[in-house]
Each structure stands twice: as C-alpha cells, then as structure tokens.
Amino acid sequence: MLGSTHGTFTTDLRARVVACGESPRTTVHGVTAAPGDQDVSGRPLHAAVPDLDRFFRPESVAVVGASDTEGRPNTGITRQLLAWAERVGARIVPVHPTRTSVFGIDCVPSVGALTEPVDLAVLLVADPLPVIEELAETKVKFAVAFASGFAETGAAGAAAQERLAAAVRRSGLRLLGPNTNLNAFERFREDLDGPAVALITQSGHQGRPVFTLQELGVRLSHWAPTGNEADLETSDFISYFAGRPEVGAIACYVEGLKDGRSFLLAADRAARHGVPVVAVKVGRTETGARTAASHTGKLTGADQVVDAAMRQFGVIRVDGLDQLQDTATLLARARRPRADGVVVYSISGGTGAHFADLATEAGLQLPTLPQAKQDELHQWIPEYLSVANPVDNGGHPVGDWRGRKIIDAILADPSVGVLICPITGPFPPMSDKLAQDLVDAAEATDKLVCVVWGSPVGTEDAYRTTLLGSSRVATFRTFANCIGAVKAYLDHHRFTTSYRSPFDEAPRTPSPSFRKAQALMRPGRRLSEHAAKQLLRAYGIRVPREQLVTSAAAAVRAAGLVGYPVVMKASGAQLAHKTELGLVKVGLTSASQVRDAYRELTDIARFESIDLDGILVCQMVGRGVEMVVGVTRDDLFGPTVTVGLGGVLVEVLDDTAVRVPPFGESEARSMLAELRGRALLDGVRGAPPADVDALVEVVLRVQRMALELDGDLAELDINPLMVLPRGQGAVALDALAVCR
DSSP states (O other): OOGGGTTOHHHHHHHHOOOOOOOOOOEETTEEOOTTSBOTTSOBSSOOOOOOHHHHSOSEEEEETOOOOTTOHHHHHHHHHHHHHHHHTOEEEEEOSSOSEETTEEOBSSGGGOOSOOSEEEEOSSOOHHHHHHHTTSOOOEEEEOOOOSGGGOHHHHHHHHHHHHHHHHHOOEEEOSSOOSGGGSOOOSSOOSSEEEEEESSHHHHHHHHGGGGGTOOEEEEEEOTTOSSSOHHHHHHHHHTOTTEEEEEEEESOOSOHHHHHHHHHHHHHHTOOEEEEEOOTTOOOOOOOSSHHHHHOOHHHHHHHHHHHTTOEEESSHHHHHHHHHHHHHOOOOSOSEEEEEESOHHHHHHHHHHHHHTTOBOOOOOHHHHHHHTTTSOTTSOOSSSEEOOSGGGGSTHHHHHHHHHHTSTTEEEEEEEEOSOOTTHHHHHHHHHHHHHHTOSSEEEEEEOOSSOOOHIIIIIITTOSSEEEESSHHHHHHHHHHHHHHHHHHHTOOOGGGSOOOSOOTHHHHHHHHOOTTSEEOHHHHHHHHHHTTOOOOOEEEESSHHHHHHHHHHHOSSEEEEEEOTTOSOOGGGTOEEEEEOSHHHHHHHHHHHHHHHHHTTOOOSEEEEEEOOOOOEEEEEEEEEETTTEEEEEEEEOSTTHHHHOOEEEEOSSOOHHHHHHHHHHOTTTHHHHOOTTOOOBOHHHHHHHHHHHHHHHHHTTTTEEEEEEEEEEEOBTTSOEEEOOEEEEEO
8 A cells, every 4th residue: 555645655755755975066068056946866956047138229239240242141140130229229239350341330450459349249150150159258148140051951060069059158158049040139019018929939931920910910029040069059048038028929930949958947946927928949750869768758758748847847849930920920919818707799699609619629618608698698699699708699680789788788798708709701781890899899898809800811801900009809810719818718727827947856866776776777677577666665655465586495485475476577677578478377376376376477488588587476456557657768858757557468559648846746736637547547337446646656655766767777667566546556567667
C-alpha cells in the first residue's frame, strides 16, 4: 500500500527533502542560475528578462556599412533606417571605412572610432564576426546582424554561427540574428489605441499577415524578427513583452525553439501576468529521432512534447497564420469573460444549427436559455421559431427596432458570456442595421460580441466600416476561426484564473532517495529488471515481493517466502522485453512447477545467448488496470514524464499523455483526463474503480526521479504498473531503466 500520502506527494516530499552537500550545477543549456534559483536538476527557475527598451526605442543607432549609392542593397536599408529613426527620435551614425558622409550625415570609419555611447548597431556587412569583436570594446548595448549563410546552410554555417555566438557572449552586448531583416524597424500606426498585439517571428515573411492587421484597425506594438537566434531568442521577447503594459497578446511564428526551459520560463512569466501567448509552431509531422529501448521512448515524439509543454503553460497553439491573426486579436482586445455560456444568434435556423454543431463539437458550452428568457425573446420573435439557443429571429426583426432589443436581452442573461452572430452573406439594408446594432450593443456591454462576416467579397460597408471600425466587436471571416478563437479566449482565462507556477514549488535540493538511486546507476548501460525495481523502491514506488535466485533450490525456497502463487522471470541487463522470448512464467502454485520453470527459463536464456543475473521469483499481484509510466529525454526540454494505458499492447494502443517537469498534482490528473481509455480507471463492465490517487502519486514520484537523476537516467519504463481497486494502491510489476 502507498498509504496516506495519496494526493499529497508534492507537499510531503518537499517537507522531507534534505541537502546532499553537493555543489549545485549552475549552468544548463547556456543559462546560468544562482544557487537556490535553480531546481534539483540544475535548471533555472526564473526567466531571464532582457531590458529591450533601448533596442526598440534607441536614442542613437550606428549603421555599419551604411551606403547612399543608388542600386546597392545597403542603400535601401540605410534609407529605411533613416526614416524609422526620424519617426522614433533616434540619431543615426553611419559607419564606413572610406566614406566621409552618407545621405549628408558625417561618417565614422569604424565602430572603434565612435566618440559616444550607441544603443544599437545595425550591421550591414557580410561577416559580422569582426565587427562584434570590435563592438566588445565599446558601450553598444544591442546589435542586429542581417547576414545569412549561417546555421540555415548546414554544418559549416552552424559552426560559423557558434563562433559568432561565442563572440557575442564575450562582448556583453545582445544580438538579434543573424539571418534576420528590417521588420523591427517597420512603420507602426500610432493612431490606434487599446491593448496591442506584439509579434515574434523567425521568418519575416510569415509575420506579414499579422503586421497588416493594422490596416483593419488592430494595434501592433512591436515586431521581433528573431532569425537564427544566435543570441536573442523567442523566449527573450516573450518575457519582455509579457511585462509591457500596452501588450494585450503575444503572437509567435516559431520554426524551432532554441532552449526548452527558457521557453517554459517565458511562458510561465506570461501566464503570471495574464498575457496570452498564441503560437504557430511548425514541425507537427516531425518524429523523435531517438532510438529507444523502452515503450515510453517509442511512444513520445518530439512534437507531442512541444504540444504538451505549450498546453502546460497556457500557450495557445494554432496551425494557420489566419488563426494566429484572429486568435491573437480577440485575446488582446476582449475583456475577462463574465460567464462561459455561448449563445448563437442568427437570422436563419440553418445557419444557427450549423454553427451550433461546430461550436458544441469544439467544446464550447451552449446553455439552453431559461424559459423566462425565451418568453421575453418571443415578444419580438415569432412563437414558431426556436429561441432556446441557437436563437433564430427569422430575419425581419433585425430590420427594425426589435433587433437591438433581442441582442440586449440575450446579453442580459447571467449565463451568457459570449454572443456570436454568424452572417453568411450580406443582405442590405437589413444586414447593415444588424451590424450597427451588434456594434452598439458591444459598446454598451462588458460581454464579448462576435460576428462572422461570411461574404467572400469583404468590401461591404457594413463589414469594412461598421464592424471593423469597432474594437469592441470581434469580427471573423470563417466559422472555424471564430470558434477556435472563442474557445482559446475562454480556456485562457480559465487557465490564468487558477494558474499556480510549478516553478515556485519545484524541488531545489535532492531528496533522501537520490543517493540510494545514484548508487544503482551504471553509466551507458541498461539495468536489469531487479536493479530497475530497486531504483523504484528507492523512490517509494511499490513493487511486488520478490527474490533474485541463481539455482532451482533457491527458487523453491524463495517461492515459499514470497508466497504461492508466484511469477518467475529471467532478469538480465540485456532483456528489454521478456514476454516475446517466453522468459516469463505466471501462476506457479507448487515447488515442482517452480523447479521446472527455473530450468526452462535458464535453458531459453542459454539458447538465446542471454546473460542473466538470475531468476526473479515474484509475488502474484491481483488484477487491476494495467498502465505505463515512464521517463524519456527530449533533446529540447530534457526529461519528460509519460503515462498511458499499459500491458503488452501498449504500442498498439498508443494512448499516452506527456508532461515536462516540473508539474504538480493537478497537472498529473490532467494527464489522465487526456487518455482515450480514461474510463477504464473509473471501472467498466462491473470492474471496481481503480486507485487513481495511487497512480497520480506514482507519476509524481517518477517526476521527482526524472529531475534528480537527469544526469544519470536516459529512459525509464514501468510497464505494467498495476493500478489496483480504490484504496489498494498501485504496484510496478515490471521496470526497465537505461542509464545515460
């Protein structure tokens, strides 16, 4: 039995941790953290937030390689930088070794000749490395390198980029790029108000649709084109934007994350501030490149880990740039929801039914309006039309005074937090009146009003002027984007309302289990089942009573001590999966069966040329739900924890959920909720409910092991973990561990 600690593992274990007297690791993935500011694996617990004020709003800018010779690329860039500097009030200092002036502005021959501090250096040179080394002697805070030919070109380019990154680290300045562009220095509209969208893209072209939202009245505050991220990365800008008062949402286009922990810390900072992060992350079809011995390693692909990590920390992942635009805009502008209920209001029963089907399937709550509210609506809507939700007005009421009264009455219902009006096509003048009523109602309420303008033309005055002219109405062009954005909006506020950062409670010092476990590690080798179970036992995970024996007589004695019936298994470091080789015998009830089983198991091992450390004689454990719990290492995020349906069909079922440590009990329970076979734990076809609390505790103990043994453990696979009926605990019947 796992006992009374069910559901309280995190608190109990934190109370029992003790320092082991070892010097903490202070640098992980290039991020340095002070002792006490890192978790037990040596990773930082707080985002490093760069002060980028002088990057986006510099007082002085050195343009290295400035030119005014017509027809040269540097001339166009210099001209654009001059126009930008004039708008933001910055002073341009051209740098050129042979020119005395550029566009009438005096040049200096080199960055070493700068006579006063410069906030930003823009490097218009093919090889920025020598300039970075020169800048190390100046007081320049930031640099931008446009040059390409680095990591995007292959191994040689990657090596050149690493040399550049090393020079940046030595210099003390911060670098954007290389392989970036001028997007940070675009013309941003200053006549728009309200919360803004801040944009981060690794590809400048992919950010263009979001940037042009300004033409639809959506305010943009910043654009960070991160390029190859030799230094400044997506995470740095998320952390910075999350603290900016004008930023209502952060929109990201991400091709590859530089460092998993930095990204999670940045997302955590955004969640603490309540700032939504919406991201397109390409690479959904990429699979993990690892060769895994364990089931867990085979089941956990790289994109599954990215997806889970984003959900863990509230990052809203979307697929298309149109979804990125619509979702970020809604989240930036909309106020906190007053209720989760969504009402669909339309002039057509068919439109309402279609939209309601899609919305319900997506998980939105469409409450049935109370009878009193329906009676009120029927004052203005014919009795034969349904107003339960969706609300069908039949068309005519939108053309007169009744239209506004219907909208106001719906919004007045306390169960309604969102009103959505799908207009599949214009039908002036009634659609013009409907659009104006929706805008007027939105301006008078703190609830969210959404309109789907389905016309493929999009030039109608009701759309271009009335709807887009209001920052209080969220306007969409497709049903799918509206539904996705509204769901993200409700999910985001639900998430941030209850958010508690897992980094605040992450273990900082090793537990008493750590030294016992570390003594079992065999670098570069796979542990036998017996040794792997000792590892589990060190972390308080229950395993069957068992003995390792090396003779038939010892096996009989062990069976008597363990208690019949027993299970016998071959145990050896080479054995990953024993069942396929016939190296497991179940349900042995007598001494003669035990002797025969011993001889058979050792004969098979001899025939298969398998070295054994002995035969395990194990307690038979009662039936329950077979689960798998495991650890694998992700190249980006480090250790990950997986839970799923286990047994011999684990890879066929492929029903798993994954998380990146640290996480708490609620997240462990959320993992179980994601499983398609979750109902098995509740009891099906007469089976009793399983001990879910014990399963959650095992997941949390495995997480602690993953963090503490991060430098030692490559893979762990508990399969099956037999989750017994409620109150009886969970038992690890088999285990596999691979050391780093």
